[in-house]
Amino acid sequence: MRIVDPTFGTPVEEDTPTVVAADVPARSLCLFSNSKPGANELLRGVAGHLEAERGFAGIGFSSKPNAAAGAAPDVLDHLAAQYRMAVVAIGD
Amino acid sequence: MELERRGVVAFLVVTRTFLPLVAAQAKARRVEPRLVVVDHPVGGLNEAELVDRIDAAYAGVVRELDKLDEVGES
């Protein structure tokens, strides 16, 4: 018998990524939290170590409006324009 | 993953339990994320447990930073 594949779908084409601004310092770093319980504290703790032991300074912080929602593209664009690196709390 | 697509070097902190979800999402997006895996959970911890998670996450981030230095990305 011939079966129609119930998993078939067409992969979506990804948008062209935004290119970071050239004048952003190489070691500029931000935190991005998924707003799940404990995520902010975890990221801030990591930032404390990075500042004390690896010489990072001016570490930024941003977060999703809440854990249940997706990250807003304009917020990500804004971060990409200011930072070269990010520590992201993503999976609980 | 969305920050990495925008040209930001992103270290993704994920708990061991949620690793399959993040890995599957990465596969769907056809990207290879820089993963920092810590024990589950992150929420509902007391202070000592949170310190453990922070130390583990920091060690993972340092490993990824060192890899960047090796390949001259940073």
Place this chain on the structure above:
Amino acid sequence: MPDLGPAEWFTWAEEQGWGDGLPTVAPTEDLVEAMLAGLAGGVPDDVPELGPLPPSRLVPGLRAIAANAVMAGCRPVDLPVVLAALQGLQHEAYNLHGSLATTHPCAPMVLVSGPARGRLGMNSGVNCFGQGTRANAVVGRAVSLTLLNIGGARPGTMDRSTQGSPAKYTFCFAENTDDSPWEPFSVRRGFAADDSVVTVMAAEPPHNINDHGSTTGEEILTTVAGTMAQSGSNNVYVRGPHLLVLGPEHAATLHRDGWTVEAIRHHLWERARIPLDRVSESNHRQFADWGIKPDGDAYTVSTGPDQLHVLVAGGPGKHSAWIPSFGSTEAVSVRVPGG
């Protein structure tokens, strides 16, 4: 592939990772073609354009959706309702990705209003949330199978629900307008009375509201408000919609006592409050982190009365149901092509 009997097919499909654990109908080419032929008159203009389904980010083809409808046990007449539900799930406000990847047990609830209920033979009366009616069972199941098979929302990997719920197999029911004293829910949402409308929401299964003792509408609402005021609900701090599905007898008492739907919504907004002493200290802090502050000596259960939706379904008896949502979602209504 070789011809397989139903039992062999079930095993083979399970090995492919296709399905929800219950037996499925093999989506053979002839059954899928027959399913698509049911769209006659609606093809191609009335078939909604669907975007990529999270988390796989694959754009579902019509044939693959029809294959899932066959697997679920749908008849051709069911397919337009399934497609409308999928269209609703893709509305940005529904937050499909969040609702699939969350640890919360929400399921894609499908509520059907309008003439499609009769066309499909849907149950809006006795046991409307339960077993026993093919249309209710297969429409909800086809939606869930499509999310699972094409969307990739597989339990344990992409679907991270801590405990899940039986509603994840299928969660579809119809509005009971015959026994409702008020305008149909879909009409109150701006659709014509002869429109068939599907409303989807990322929802918990129904929570029963038993009230055999109250003799006035106000007393019934006291019980409803008490049921809705749960400190362990996502809606306390994630917010979002609630559905109050009144049984016809509770609705009749409310109507007898002069309650309109708007008055019910405002009354519940004021009365469904969670006293501060029912919330732990750590949760007070967490709610504050989310920007949620108490209103006086209690927490509210959403952002306002407009998030408390009211309709009638069910049969005789002194029971109603409260259906809380995932929180970061909306009740999205979509017209079914063809009326």
